[in-house]
Amino acid sequence: MTRPRLALVPGEPAGVGPELCVRLAQQPRTDCHLVALADPATLQAAADALRLPLNLLPAQQPARAPGDLPLHAVPNAAGVAFGRPDPGNAAAVVAALHQAADGCMDGTFAGMVTGPVHKATINQGGIAYTGTTELLAAHAGCEVVMMLANDIVRVALATTHLPLRKVADAIDAALLRQVLRITHAALRTGFGIADPVIAVLGLNPHAGEDGHLGHEEIEILAPVLEQLRGEGMHLVGPLPADTAFLPGKLRGFDTVLAMYHDQGLPVLKYSGFEQAVNLTLGLPYPRVAVDHGTALDLAGRGMADPSSLEAAVATCARLAAQRATA
Structure with missing residues (x-):
């Protein structure tokens, strides 16, 4: 070739x-x-x-x-x-x-x-x-999605460079559908993964803990994931961010979708900063x-x-x- x-x-x-x-x-x-x-x-x-x-x-x-x-x-x-x-x-x-x-x-x-x-x-x-x-x-x-990746994990971002105070307001059903569709398509066409498995993190601690720590998971994330599963996407979540990156779980995911910049990227950079790269999906x-x-x-x-x-x-x-x- x-x-x-x-x-x-x-x-x-x-x-x-x-x-x-x-x-x-x-x-x-x-x-x-x-x-x-x-x-x-x-x-x-x-x-x-x-x-x-x-x-x-x-x-x-x-x-x-x-x-x-x-x-x-x-x-x-x-x-x-x-x-x-x-x-x-x-x-x-x-x-x-x-x-x-x-x-x-x-x-x-x-x-x-x-x-x-x-x-x-x-x-x-x-x-x-x-x-x-x-x-x-x-x-x-x-429209594009930012993803950072190394040999251990790929992390896509629902929001990128926003003040933390503005993140919750930025995350709505339309944004999540767009980000997940772009990420799913890129994993198939760019990475050659026929049926990608995407882990989706919750916004709140413990993924909202059944509404006790926030309602975004129940009102926004879960309905979007259910809709896109109906379109054939293999989506897991919403997952608590503090346990989603355990090595045993990561082995079952092709990508993790984080809700905001510092939710997923510290883990990626700790796992291998020198070999990490930044990809623009959707171009x-x-x-x-x-x-x-x-x-x-x-x-x-x-x-x-x-x-x-x-x-x-x-x-x-x-x-x-x-x-x-x-």
Whole structure:
């Protein structure tokens, strides 16, 4: 099978993204072809800081030796000092994401891997930006679900970056149906799981304890799960979050749906933060991101761990190959 061609977007140029891409270029790949969308001078500066070889190739030319990295140039407007983000480069960061998304939509790329961005710097650059997930969803004109995954567990989120005070009001039947349908379809088409089993966590402690600790499970979650079971989905729950992640139970689930960010992600990160990746379900192509930030304090020092980016590329390659097979 032809190896998929993936877009690689480093993210914030003053963060660890460029040097992680340079480290990635040192290893031969048999699962995909990578094309970086980035500023060439920034990548070269990262390679120089790491004292690693870097040979930037035309985007159409495949890598053949350690240090080779095909490049679609997206120049920065300002010089880069590692560890010091410059709002003047916000437009280039967002342009790289848009160009990678364009390539995924027109078939140039089979998927996208993204490094960490610095949201505050992008907004300081005059661009309204809430996150890459939201940017890509708007670009593709679709609804999406955020999932984080490692080799132990996959966690999808009903709500993402909301203050805890607003979570209960955000969870309604329409949202849950949408999130579960997107997640179920992605597990089938993207992961090749014919009959995925999705564990659904309750919102309240002890999943509401029969209404004594909240009524959302009885009034919202249970009716939605019953409806979707009638559509053929294999759903378990609502489950108490404090016991759903026990290893014996996890072995029976393909994914856990958490109601809010900190209900499920601390467990995932504790179980294997370095190998965790962030997936955007519902896009017409696979998008996988690292599960860490820009690490400005480490940028340019050669101390950043490339494990999450390596896992993101491997995951995206598998998802792209699965889509091609399907």
